[in-house]
Amino acid sequence: xxxxxxxxxxxxxxxxxxxxxxxxxxxxxxxxxxxxxxxxxxxxxxxxxxxxxxxxxxxxxxxxxxxxxxxxxxxxxxxxxxxxxxxxxxxxxxxxxxxxxxxxxxxxxxxxxxxxxxxxxxxxxxxxxxxxxxxxxxxxxxxxxxxxxxxxxxxxxxxxxxxxxxxxxxxxxxxxxxxxxxxxxxxxxxxxxxxxxxxxxxxxxxxxxxxxxxxxxxxxxxxxxxxxxxxxxxxxxxxxxxxxxxxxxxxxxxxxxxxxxxxxxxxxxxxxxxxxxxxxxxxxxxxxxxxxxxxx
Amino acid sequence: xxxxxxxxxxxxxxxxxxxxxxxxxxxxxxxxxxxxxxxxxxxxxxxxxxxxxxxxxxxxxxxxxxxxxxxxxxxxxxxxxxxxxxxxxxxxxxxxxxxxxxxxxxxxxxxxxxxxxxxxxxxxxxxxxxxxxxxxxxxxxxxxxxxxxxxxxxxxxxxxxxxxxxxxxxxxxxxxxxxxxxxxxxxxxxxxxxxxxxxxxxxxxxxxxxxxxxxxxxxxxxxxxxxxxxxxxxxxxxxxxxxxxxxxxxxxxxxxxxxxxxxxxxxxxxxxxxxxxxxxxxxxxxxxxxxxxxxxxxxxxxxxxxxxxxxxx
Numbered sequence: 001x002x003x004x005x006x007x008x009x010x011x012x013x014x015x016x017x018x019x020x021x022x023x024x025x026x027x028x029x030x031x032x033x034x035x036x037x038x039x040x041x042x043x044x045x046x047x048x049x050x051x052x053x054x055x056x057x058x059x060x061x062x063x064x065x066x067x068x069x070x071x072x073x074x075x076x077x078x079x080x081x082x083x084x085x086x087x088x089x090x091x092x093x094x095x096x097x098x099x100x101x102x103x104x105x106x107x108x109x110x111x112x113x114x115x116x117x118x119x120x121x122x123x124x125x126x127x128x129x130x131x132x133x134x135x136x137x138x139x140x141x142x143x144x145x146x147x148x149x150x151x152x153x154x155x156x157x158x159x160x161x162x163x164x165x166x167x168x169x170x171x172x173x174x175x176x177x178x179x180x181x182x183x184x185x186x187x188x189x190x191x192x193x194x195x196x197x198x199x200x201x202x203x204x205x206x207x208x209x210x211x212x213x214x215x216x217x218x219x220x221x222x223x224x225x226x227x228x229x230x231x232x233x234x235x236x237x238x239x240x241x242x243x244x245x246x247x248x249x250x251x252x253x254x255x256x257x258x259x260x261x262x263x264x265x266x267x268x269x270x271x272x273x274x275x276x277x278x279x280x281x282x283x284x285x286x287x288x289x290x291x292x293x294x295x296x
Numbered sequence: 297x298x299x300x301x302x303x304x305x306x307x308x309x310x311x312x313x314x315x316x317x318x319x320x321x322x323x324x325x326x327x328x329x330x331x332x333x334x335x336x337x338x339x340x341x342x343x344x345x346x347x348x349x350x351x352x353x354x355x356x357x358x359x360x361x362x363x364x365x366x367x368x369x370x371x372x373x374x375x376x377x378x379x380x381x382x383x384x385x386x387x388x389x390x391x392x393x394x395x396x397x398x399x400x401x402x403x404x405x406x407x408x409x410x411x412x413x414x415x416x417x418x419x420x421x422x423x424x425x426x427x428x429x430x431x432x433x434x435x436x437x438x439x440x441x442x443x444x445x446x447x448x449x450x451x452x453x454x455x456x457x458x459x460x461x462x463x464x465x466x467x468x469x470x471x472x473x474x475x476x477x478x479x480x481x482x483x484x485x486x487x488x489x490x491x492x493x494x495x496x497x498x499x500x501x502x503x504x505x506x507x508x509x510x511x512x513x514x515x516x517x518x519x520x521x522x523x524x525x526x527x528x529x530x531x532x533x534x535x536x537x538x539x540x541x542x543x544x545x546x547x548x549x550x551x552x553x554x555x556x557x558x559x560x561x562x563x564x565x566x567x568x569x570x571x572x573x574x575x576x577x578x579x580x581x582x583x584x585x586x587x588x589x590x591x592x593x594x595x596x597x598x599x600x601x602x603x604x605x606x607x608x609x
Binding site for chain 2: 155
């Protein structure tokens with residue numbers, strides 16, 4: 001029987017020492033929100049993004065990016081939105097993710113690069129990279145970063161997130177792996193990264209909501225959600241993506257199924273690093289486009 | 297009191313030697329020689345891309361599977377043989393053979409994941425799921441994943457699994473420590489073997505610091521329980537240390553930490569520090585027994601008693 005007293009209950013018996021804490025809790029979940037403004041996050045979906053064989057329609061994808069950008073920055077045209085975050089004299093690194101499946105679609109990489117060029121950034125001042133960012137002169141000298149990756153469950157961090165996408169900026173990625181990568185938000189303080197991120201796009205086209213084995217992948221655990229989560233706050237985008245994965249797991253498994261590894265690094269990014277907002281009530285979520293199966 | 301303890305010491309010392317030898321035997325049953333795996337050039341429509349696999353050791357495994365390498369490194373992976381198969385439509389099959397060094401680690405690699413799918417009769421334990429399968433046998437953990445979904449792909453994945461299974465002559469045994477866990481209420485899909493604290497924390501968060509002092513000379517097992525009649529859910533962590541003194545010391549330190557936190561921390565601070573609601577801590581011989589998140593202490597006591605009885609045997 002669970003004690004409801006606020007005092008710790010301690011028993012010592014022949015078989016050992018038992019400790020019973022008063023309040024049910026789980027680390028890093030449902031923390032109290034702090035004062036501060038909400039983070040605007042746009043979830044944009046389109047039912048025509050993938051055809052019946054799973055092929056991606058680049059035109060539809062570009063339209064989704066445009067709609068998302070306009071709504072996020074509350075402009076009348078996507079061009080205005082891009083000019084709000086990128087200047088012609090910027091050196092722009094687009095941090096992608098190739099460690100799929102699913103990986104960041106090359107079509108999306110191409111669209112983002114084109115958008116940056118359209119602002120007036122010279123072609124030799126923009127680069128898309130993942131594993132090679134530390135050796136890439138554009139990233140070494142970048143003034144602006146765009147962070148784009150798919151969300152998928154992950155062996156060691158619970159989920160592969162926008163926060164985790166910056167691990168390749170570390171000289172020693174394994175040093176961030178302790179406690180299910182709890183401190184990934186600390187990556188955002190690295191000099192090569194700090195203060196440079198202008199846009200985050202969490203790719204939710206075919207998210208992976210459960211995984212097994214060394215590649216942590218099975219097509220059975222993906223579905224055609226056909227969405228993008230766009231924002232300037234990486235924590236809020238990740239928290240939104242996580243809500244979608246949780247909702248899908250509930251739908252698939254028929255009951256709440258805890259992640260094999262706790263994705264608490266997203267909550268830690270809010271509570272310990274103040275990098276952004278993870279709590280749902282601190283996120284202003286705008287949903288655009290296809291509503292069927294939106295889950296949240 | 298002292299006499300009883302002394303008697304207990306001698307009785308339990310002989311038991312501990314017995315258990316120790318049997319653990320060693322379990323490890324020694326793994327074959328010493330590495331197997332030179334071989335495969336036909338084609339299986340159904342799938343062609344082996346390279347006859348010689350890409351090989352990775354504990355240091356280079358990150359290059360292959362990124363952060364996922366931590367799991368296998370933690371369990372002492374020796375080498376990984378990575379093969380690729382592809383058909384004319386470029387649907388790939390990833391076939392990986394992990395040489396984990398001994399069968400306990402192979403068991404650990406297999407049981408890192410939740411195993412809730414059907415057993416397909418390969419190796420010692422196996423799981424199949426449409427386009428993928430996994431099994432462990434002897435010192436090897438095998439994972440085969442098809443990057444699509446079709447009956448032909450699924451059949452080919454299964455055939456590849458059988459080809460590997462046939463080439464591993466020895467079976468190997470699960471770690472001895474698994475046998476010490478009470479049977480009733482086991483959620484067998486959620487059993488996890490570990491040596492170090494980082495790997496334990498992936499599955500269950502006790503507290504930040506390595507209060508259990510896990511390391512190279514320890515092994516542990518985490519298992520979920522669900523007693524339907526009593527609607528009681530809890531978890532057991534059982535750890536084997538190198539000797540009784542160490543197990544007793546860790547037990548006392550853990551109790552002291554909790555006791556201290558109760559006196560010096562606010563409830564909120566304590567809730568952040570510890571990842572459980574209730575815990576029963578007991579050491580016996582070189583084992584530490586933790587029953588976690590029980591609601592009914594009588595049940596928790598009963599499980600501790602049963603484990604102690606099994607250790608004594």
